[in-house]
Amino acid sequence: MSVTAAQGFSAAGIAAGIKESGQPDLALVVNRGPRRAAAGVFTSNRVKAAPVLWSEQVLKGGEVTAVVLNSGGANACTGPQGFQDTHATAEKAAEVLEGHSAGEIAVASTGLIGLPLPMDKLLPGVERAAAALSEHGGEKAAIAIRTTDTVHKTSVATRGGWTVGGMAKGAGMLAPGLATMLVVLTTDADVAAPALDSALRDATRTTFDRVDSDGCMSTNDTVLLLASGASGITPPGEEFDEAVRTVCADLARQLIGDAEGASKDIRIEVVNAATEDDAVEVGRSIARNNLLKCAIHGEDPNWGRVLSAIGTTKAAFEPDRLNVAINDVWVCRNGCVGDDRELVDMRYREVKITADLSAGTESAVIWANDLTAEYVHENSAYSS
Amino acid sequence: MSVTAAQGFSAAGIAAGIKESGQPDLALVVNRGPRRAAAGVFTSNRVKAAPVLWSEQVLKGGEVTAVVLNSGGANACTGPQGFQDTHATAEKAAEVLEGHSAGEIAVASTGLIGLPLPMDKLLPGVERAAAALSEHGGEKAAIAIRTTDTVHKTSVATRGGWTVGGMAKGAGMLAPGLATMLVVLTTDADVAAPALDSALRDATRTTFDRVDSDGCMSTNDTVLLLASGASGITPPGEEFDEAVRTVCADLARQLIGDAEGASKDIRIEVVNAATEDDAVEVGRSIARNNLLKCAIHGEDPNWGRVLSAIGTTKAAFEPDRLNVAINDVWVCRNGCVGDDRELVDMRYREVKITADLSAGTESAVIWANDLTAEYVHENSAYSS
Incomplete structure (x- = not known):
């Protein structure tokens, strides 16, 4: 069609x-x-x-x-x-x-x-x-x-x-x-x-x-x-x-x-942001964090890397009021360890990361992929 | 000591x-x-x-x-x-x-x-x-x-x-x-x-x-x-x-x-920038471009990815006055193809990228690494 x-x-x-x-x-x-x-x-x-x-x-x-x-x-x-x-x-x-x-x-x-x-x-x-x-x-x-x-x-x-x-x-x-x-x-x-x-x-x-x-x-x-x-x-x-x-x-x-070499599609939902711009800035910072993208590839619910990515932005938030869920398990609450990370099931291709800034009512969704050896191979083995 | x-x-x-x-x-x-x-x-x-x-x-x-x-x-x-x-x-x-x-x-x-x-x-x-x-x-x-x-x-x-x-x-x-x-x-x-x-x-x-x-x-x-x-x-x-x-x-x-999983150390020299801040912004944009980092890993003098990274910055430059050298071979002149890319020898660990903005007299050096399957492995196989 x-x-x-x-x-x-x-x-x-x-x-x-x-x-x-x-x-x-x-x-x-x-x-x-x-x-x-x-x-x-x-x-x-x-x-x-x-x-x-x-x-x-x-x-x-x-x-x-x-x-x-x-x-x-x-x-x-x-x-x-x-x-x-x-x-x-x-x-x-x-x-x-x-x-x-x-x-x-x-x-x-x-x-x-x-x-x-x-x-x-x-x-x-x-x-x-x-x-x-x-x-x-x-x-x-x-x-x-x-x-x-x-x-x-x-x-x-x-x-x-x-x-x-x-x-x-x-x-x-x-x-x-x-x-x-x-x-x-x-x-x-x-x-x-x-x-x-x-x-x-x-x-x-x-x-x-x-x-x-x-x-x-x-x-x-x-x-x-x-x-x-x-x-x-x-x-x-x-x-x-x-x-x-x-x-x-x-x-x-x-x-x-269908992104090159990807094994996971990551849906990043930033919620309770002060402004939509803040939500987008935080979402992109998470989306571009190579260490986090590797962790998602390894099915490791590494929320520390999410917080680390949030921390590089200018968005309104207090570090001790940040909450992070991975596939709906709130592994980080109030900037600290939250629910048991063993509860997170990351076997499927789609992975959802929710970042709650506790700073307002705005939100945004950013889509990203994981970082894989196949991505490196596709982009190093030939010119494109 | x-x-x-x-x-x-x-x-x-x-x-x-x-x-x-x-x-x-x-x-x-x-x-x-x-x-x-x-x-x-x-x-x-x-x-x-x-x-x-x-x-x-x-x-x-x-x-x-x-x-x-x-x-x-x-x-x-x-x-x-x-x-x-x-x-x-x-x-x-x-x-x-x-x-x-x-x-x-x-x-x-x-x-x-x-x-x-x-x-x-x-x-x-x-x-x-x-x-x-x-x-x-x-x-x-x-x-x-x-x-x-x-x-x-x-x-x-x-x-x-x-x-x-x-x-x-x-x-x-x-x-x-x-x-x-x-x-x-x-x-x-x-x-x-x-x-x-x-x-x-x-x-x-x-x-x-x-x-x-x-x-x-x-x-x-x-x-x-x-x-x-x-x-x-x-x-x-x-x-x-x-x-x-x-x-x-x-x-x-x-x-x-000694960066995790790296096989190349990339020295990015940005020269003839209007300001030092411009030079640093351009250098960082090049340093963070995953596609370029993969190309360097593959010993591919992919200057198009350098230009693409420069183009995302707010630095002062005209696209048709950009020059790029990789290991001193000017593979891009005036925003177009320059010297023969076959002349570029990238066998050694250190790779030098020179980005000439033709916009002033300031400069900066940023150091980066390539992106490798080993980096992905080190950062996906265990929490850190």
């Missing part, structure tokens, strides 16, 4: 030869209208890949006709030539789709940083992808954007006569602002660009921005939302926001579940 | 039975005077162990007669009882040293968080350590403070008639402000407490505070500097500061060289 679950969209995913392995590496998503409203959120890394710089400009117009996505090369740190390559990609897509200009074509890339894209393969690939476009092509598009992902990720939310669907890739370098993720969401609801933008920012703030697999922020993160208006329905704002949030949350959870 | 290299000090290291392994676990360092001036720097973690809270109070008086240090237990997150245990330790030391009060005795602990110390073993241990005090006991004291350290760490700088010496422990949880490190420095120079404090802060700022093995900040970090005045010499301030800095730099380098 993916990006073609909503009416008015077609998509394709092909092997253009960008990846030496011959695996699918080029996706095309086309909005057939009648509307072409769009919104986008991009990495906050100041070292931005060429396609991010390009697509940020495209999105300023609030209209997107198509998105070209490639795996097999990030086109980041490639200088003026890299930007020209992105521009040429958009030009090629505009040409083959007929009647459109490059300024309506967003581009997204993922893969190794610092290498030029093989344009002699990519540009013919755009032609072939356009020829393969189908209203059932969403699955193939989702497959073509994978890098080290072991599965492709899609999600759909259908409401009263309209749908939000999407695809995502990302398996490492996941950290707020955003992860190394490429996400394309589509909807056939008739929603104008400003409302799309608001829905998308609201959704990413509490979903993709709260996924922190390994603390590393990418140069290429891109999340796009395209609206065709093909259902003829303009849903109430809150209802639309909820559907976008649901799809984003589902895709974000799938990203964490 | 260690803490007894300077005149006026005696020390001991014994096995008190705190560690189940029966290894040495209790050290005592005594300043025999004639002066007892002292300065201290402690963790900036807001979750502080009982001995840190205690010793911070002791140091406010500017005089320290003795330091009791134990491995085998951090006495952190142990509540009011933990503080009472630290107090009792200081009382016991004051009693056996005769003629002193607990308020002159600093205490430092390292080991697992959240467990009460076995006081029935620790207090008799203090008596036995006092009986074992020797002017040649520095080595044994350095051995007794080890936790997962594979070697003990000492350093001595002798100048014209006076000496600064010291010992350190720490092999993980090393991060600014400070590492999980216990350090005791001694000198026979006749220097008053304010000048000791200034020398120690200046030295730690550019040495221990710039060691970032795994980004994790401890609850117990303590660095103490004790001056006996036994040489009768008051050196010029700059000369004294330099000697303290030399010993701190040497000990900090030894800590990085």
